[in-house]
Amino acid sequence: MTAAILSIRGLAKRFGANVVSGNIDLDLVTNEVHAVIGPNGAGKTTLINQVIGELTPDAGTIYFDGRDITALPVYQRSLLGLSRSYQITSVFPGFTALENVSIAAQGHDGHSFGVWYPAAREETLTAASLASLQQVGLAEKAYCLASELAHGERRQLELAMALVSKSKVLLLDEPMAGMGRRESESMVQLLSMLKGQYTMLLIEHDMDAVFALADRISVLVYGKIIATGSPSEIRNSPEVRKAYLGESYASA
Amino acid sequence: MLLFPESISPRSPRFIAVAALLVVLAIVPPIAANAGGPFYVTLALRILVFALAAASLNLLLGYAGLVSFGHALYLGIGAYVVAILSFHGVTNGWLHLGVALALSAIIAFLTGLVCLRTSGIAFIMITLAFAQMFFFLATSLKYYGGDDGLAVARRSDFEPLFSIQSNTGLYYVTVVVLVATLYLSWRLVHSRLGRVLRGASSNVRRMEALGFPVLRYRLAAYVMAGCVCGFAGLLLGNLARFASPAYMAWTVSGDLIVMIILGGVATIVGPLIGAIVYVILETIIAAYTQHWMVVLGPIILLVALFAKRGIYGSFLAWERRIDFAR
Amino acid sequence: MTWSLFFVQALNGLQYGVLLFLLAAGLTLVFGIMNFVNLAHGSFYMLGAYLGAAVYSASGSFVLAGVAAVTGALVIGVAIERTTLIAFYARDHLYQVLATVGLILFFNEIARILWGSSAIYMRAPQAFTGAISLMGILYPSYRFLVIAVGLAVAVGLYVLIHHTRIGMLTRAGATNLRLVSVLGINIRLLNTALFGLGAALAGLAGLMAAPILAVQPGMGDNIIVTVLVVIVVGGIGSIRGAFFGALIVGLVDTIGRVYLPILLSHLTERDSADAAGSALASMLIYLFMAVVLAVRPQGLFPMPR
Numbered sequence: 001m002t003a004a005i006l007s008i009r010g011l012a013k014r015f016g017a018n019v020v021s022g023n024i025d026l027d028l029v030t031n032e033v034h035a036v037i038g039p040n041g042a043g044k045t046t047l048i049n050q051v052i053g054e055l056t057p058d059a060g061t062i063y064f065d066g067r068d069i070t071a072l073p074v075y076q077r078s079l080l081g082l083s084r085s086y087q088i089t090s091v092f093p094g095f096t097a098l099e100n101v102s103i104a105a106q107g108h109d110g111h112s113f114g115v116w117y118p119a120a121r122e123e124t125l126t127a128a129s130l131a132s133l134q135q136v137g138l139a140e141k142a143y144c145l146a147s148e149l150a151h152g153e154r155r156q157l158e159l160a161m162a163l164v165s166k167s168k169v170l171l172l173d174e175p176m177a178g179m180g181r182r183e184s185e186s187m188v189q190l191l192s193m194l195k196g197q198y199t200m201l202l203i204e205h206d207m208d209a210v211f212a213l214a215d216r217i218s219v220l221v222y223g224k225i226i227a228t229g230s231p232s233e234i235r236n237s238p239e240v241r242k243a244y245l246g247e248s249y250a251s252a
Numbered sequence: 253m254l255l256f257p258e259s260i261s262p263r264s265p266r267f268i269a270v271a272a273l274l275v276v277l278a279i280v281p282p283i284a285a286n287a288g289g290p291f292y293v294t295l296a297l298r299i300l301v302f303a304l305a306a307a308s309l310n311l312l313l314g315y316a317g318l319v320s321f322g323h324a325l326y327l328g329i330g331a332y333v334v335a336i337l338s339f340h341g342v343t344n345g346w347l348h349l350g351v352a353l354a355l356s357a358i359i360a361f362l363t364g365l366v367c368l369r370t371s372g373i374a375f376i377m378i379t380l381a382f383a384q385m386f387f388f389l390a391t392s393l394k395y396y397g398g399d400d401g402l403a404v405a406r407r408s409d410f411e412p413l414f415s416i417q418s419n420t421g422l423y424y425v426t427v428v429v430l431v432a433t434l435y436l437s438w439r440l441v442h443s444r445l446g447r448v449l450r451g452a453s454s455n456v457r458r459m460e461a462l463g464f465p466v467l468r469y470r471l472a473a474y475v476m477a478g479c480v481c482g483f484a485g486l487l488l489g490n491l492a493r494f495a496s497p498a499y500m501a502w503t504v505s506g507d508l509i510v511m512i513i514l515g516g517v518a519t520i521v522g523p524l525i526g527a528i529v530y531v532i533l534e535t536i537i538a539a540y541t542q543h544w545m546v547v548l549g550p551i552i553l554l555v556a557l558f559a560k561r562g563i564y565g566s567f568l569a570w571e572r573r574i575d576f577a578r
Numbered sequence: 579m580t581w582s583l584f585f586v587q588a589l590n591g592l593q594y595g596v597l598l599f600l601l602a603a604g605l606t607l608v609f610g611i612m613n614f615v616n617l618a619h620g621s622f623y624m625l626g627a628y629l630g631a632a633v634y635s636a637s638g639s640f641v642l643a644g645v646a647a648v649t650g651a652l653v654i655g656v657a658i659e660r661t662t663l664i665a666f667y668a669r670d671h672l673y674q675v676l677a678t679v680g681l682i683l684f685f686n687e688i689a690r691i692l693w694g695s696s697a698i699y700m701r702a703p704q705a706f707t708g709a710i711s712l713m714g715i716l717y718p719s720y721r722f723l724v725i726a727v728g729l730a731v732a733v734g735l736y737v738l739i740h741h742t743r744i745g746m747l748t749r750a751g752a753t754n755l756r757l758v759s760v761l762g763i764n765i766r767l768l769n770t771a772l773f774g775l776g777a778a779l780a781g782l783a784g785l786m787a788a789p790i791l792a793v794q795p796g797m798g799d800n801i802i803v804t805v806l807v808v809i810v811v812g813g814i815g816s817i818r819g820a821f822f823g824a825l826i827v828g829l830v831d832t833i834g835r836v837y838l839p840i841l842l843s844h845l846t847e848r849d850s851a852d853a854a855g856s857a858l859a860s861m862l863i864y865l866f867m868a869v870v871l872a873v874r875p876q877g878l879f880p881m882p883r
Contacts, residue, residue: 052461054457054460054461073460073465074460074461075460075461075462075463075464075465075466078460078461078462078463079463083461083462084461086458090455090457090458092450092451092454092455092458093454094450094454095450095451099447102447103447103448103451103459103462104462106444106447106448107459107462107463107464108462108463112444112445112447112448112464112469113444113445113469113472114443114444114445115436115439115440115443115444115445115446116439116440116443117443117444118257118258118439118442118443119442119443119444119446119447120258120442161462165462165463313672319671319672319675321675366868366871366872369871369872369875370871370875372671373609373613373615373671373814374810374814374875376615376671376672376675377615377806377809377810377814378810378867378871380803380806381803381806381807381810381864381867382864382868384800384803384864385860385861385864385865388860388861389857389860389861391860392853392856392857392859392860393853393857394853395853502799502803503679503682503683503799506676506679509672509676510676513672513673513676543687543690543691545683545684545686545687545690546684546687546688546691548680548683549680549681549682549683549684549685549687550680550684551680552676552677552679552680552683553662553677553680553681553684554680555676555680556666556669556673556674556676556677556680557665557666557673557677
């Protein structure tokens with residue numbers, strides 16, 4: 001039984017009377033792809049925001065790699081090996097794709113107080129960035145400005161930025177958001193290639209993708225986890241069917 | 253060329269324009285001597301000192317996205333250090349410089365710790381408020397002239413290395429400092445720190461999630477910008493032979509911002525271009541009417557409304573366009 | 579350090595505070611909705627003072643002067659908003675602030691052209707030139723009038739914000755502008771109305787301040803920075819914050835200026851204590867702001883968002 005690399009215990013968060021996270025317990029096992037699904041407004045993005053530290057929970061603890069990170073600021077969690085992608089594309093529009101990834105690599109490569117040497121000439125950063133772009137299939141667009149990339153390419157860039165820093169855990173917030181059929185399929189292929197090498201917490205609405213990639217699935221409804229299990233367990237669970245999936249998946 | 257942080261062809265319009273500008277800067281004093289004497293050197297000096305101050309602010313405003321409306325504070329610090337030390341008989345230029353830089357650094361560090369925790373309009377208002385605080389501090393120093401300011405007894409003494417006792421000497425020193433600052437800014441913008449600042453300017457949240465403690469880097473930039481502006485203040489105090497609380501009025505910070513926007517935000521040479529245009533414009537209008545503010549006010553409004561890329565920024569965009577066409 | 583001195587200074591602080599509130603209210607209202615900070619607000623204050631002083635010396639009626647100041651500021655404010663500021667609502671804060679700086683310089687110079695550079699002194703209205711007795715202490719009745727007017731405006735604004743339709747729209751707009759406009763409310767009109775109200779209040783403040791301070795070009799420049807401190811301390815966008823922030827800043831500044839030199843003179847010798855005391859006193863509200871921000875960066879009574 002492999003140990004949990006990320007453990008969430010009793011996570012709670014409310015905005016006024018609205019409970020966005022209600023006593024959440026979740027374990028992420030090393031190298032598994034753990035999908036979190038649920039209806040809109042269930043609190044999935046808020047969950048990731050709290051894990052990465054952009055949002056402070058009202059209660060609960062988060063353990064990463066054995067240590068309690070609940071009080072750590074965002075950048076320190078990133079340095080420990082936790083990285084995330086955003087549901088709404090958050091690449092840097094004024095920089096090229098290569099520069100975007102290079103900045104991500106720079107964040108985990110010592111301090112950035114250098115004021116003299118041009119970062120673009122740093123061989124190690126550039127090499128690692130090109131490799132990541134290669135990995136996600138964006139190598140030919142390396143020198144295009146991020147603002148000029150198509151939506152799907154920007155989502156790929158987001159992923160490349162998350163990968164380059166050699167993170168232990170990837171928190172992926174709807175990587176396929178806004179993608180068409182073909183783009184989604186390429187993204188699923190890409191993620192399945194990474195399966196087994198990276199631990200991933202995957203938030204997605206695309207059920208085909210979820211069932212293709214996930215080792216385990218947790219279902220989040222109104223801030224509470226109502227079920228956790230293997231894809232077939234979740235597919236056949238009556239509670240989940242009632243709350244979220246609908247008849248078509250239940251009978252598959 | 254390893255001297256340049258980015259590859260630039262010596263035949264590109266940008267290279268030629270900047271080279272021409274440097275040549276012009278170098279020959280102002282001899283030309284002025286023929287044309288009409290000391291007035292033009294003084295005018296050119298005023299332009300360069302403000303260009304230096306604007307360039308330091310551009311690092312924060314243009315590249316880091318930090319709209320500081322109280323940057324003129326450091327002009328006052330530099331000028332007052334010269335005036336006060338000189339008042340007490342201390343005229344060693346290196347001491348003046350050391351104290352001006354140290355004081356600017358300390359004040360920038362302390363105010364930065366407070367300001368940089370805010371963003372947006374709050375940041376603008378707080379930087380404005382801090383500058384105002386020092387303005388009032390200066391006016392309340394009755395011993396050092398208060399509202400009326402303090403005359404500089406004797407200019408900073410940098411002999412035997414060089415002398416700024418004459419305006420020509422001061423001019424060349426200022427040119428050197430300005431060109432060095434622009435060069436170092438150019439390098440900084442392309443360095444690791446420059447990337448962090450520029451990235452944070454578009455998305456702080458993202459930078460933090462990538463592992464960057466953004467506040468730390470912004471504070472470093474804030475202190476550096478303050479020090480360079482303090483240096484500009486020292487030069488201003490020497491130029492005017494006077495230190496006045498008026499140097500720290502927030503309208504002066506506004507002037508610096510106009511120069512940056514006019515010249516081109518987030519360009520290295522923009523602040524210099526902006527300073528040249530703005531100061532000359534101001535001088536010409538003032539020669540026609542005592543009420544030149546009535547004209548300048550609306551001009552500032554128009555600059556704010558229309559100047560998207562500024563003069564030098566538009567030039568760079570044009571250069572990029574013809575490059576693609578080729 | 580006598581109680582009567584303290585009491586008088588506290589009343590002075592209150593009077594300064596309500597003046598700051600009249601200015602802060604308008605500024606923060608517009609910021610809450612349109613996310614626009616109008617530094618030229620100080621110019622409405624100045625114009626109100628000048629118009630009021632001009633009408634008062636021509637007519638002898640303080641009430642008429644009041645009407646002139648308020649309507650004049652209102653008209654000019656609405657005109658400026660509709661013609662100039664409207665072009666900046668979509669722009670970055672940088673350009674908005676810069677535009678308002680241009681306006682300030684313009685208005686200051688207009689004032690200089692129309693009324694000259696030297697200060698104009700206006701006398702308090704006949705009925706209020708004396709002093710009233712309060713618990714054995716004499717206090718100028720005009721300053722009392724200022725306090726009364728300020729508090730009346732505060733009550734009026736409270737009623738407006740919490741008990742009228744416009745107020746409800748303002749509060750709703752401050753929390754979710756897009757939703758309000760989608761519901762069919764004309765946001766532009768609402769904002770112009772609020773802007774006009776703010777300008778009118780600033781004009782009123784200018785008139786009320788005229789008999790106490792000197793009326794001169796640029797009189798709005800320094801007070802507007804104090805108003806910014808008020809808003810930052812109170813919480814940007816919040817009327818309640820503007821009210822309590824204004825009172826706190828008014829009291830801290832007034833009492834600080836009087837007592838800090840006295841306090842320091844107890845500790846050191848006379849001369850330097852005076853200088854240090856007055857220097858520190860002028861910095862006091864900014865240091866206070868820094869402390870508030872360090873502890874509570876969103877201000878004391880922030881808008882719930």
